[in-house]
Amino acid sequence: MGQVIQLPQLRRPTLDELVFAATVRCRCGAGMACQKGIGPQGKWSCSDVLLGNADTGDHDEYGFFSYEIKSEQDGATTRPR
Numbered sequence: 001m002g003q004v005i006q007l008p009q010l011r012r013p014t015l016d017e018l019v020f021a022a023t024v025r026c027r028c029g030a031g032m033a034c035q036k037g038i039g040p041q042g043k044w045s046c047s048d049v050l051l052g053n054a055d056t057g058d059h060d061e062y063g064f065f066s067y068e069i070k071s072e073q074d075g076a077t078t079r080p081r
């Protein structure tokens, strides 16, 4: 598959810095999320991984280029409450 480029991660994003998917969740049950302003090359990742609550591994990832996932809107969100 495509090349994975690891960017240095200085700190974890906070919940406020993430956009959550409206309905799509990772296989682990957490909502899918991406960082705000990530751009068209970004991807949806498991919010637990982004937030550092889970180790990377058995989680889902959906690149923007191949999946059209609606972000949270009109009260529909997978954001934890």
Ligand SMILES: [Zn+2]
Pocket (backbone or CB within 6 Å): 026, 027, 028, 029, 030, 046, 047, 048, 049, 054, 058, 059, 060
């Ligand atoms: Zn997950």
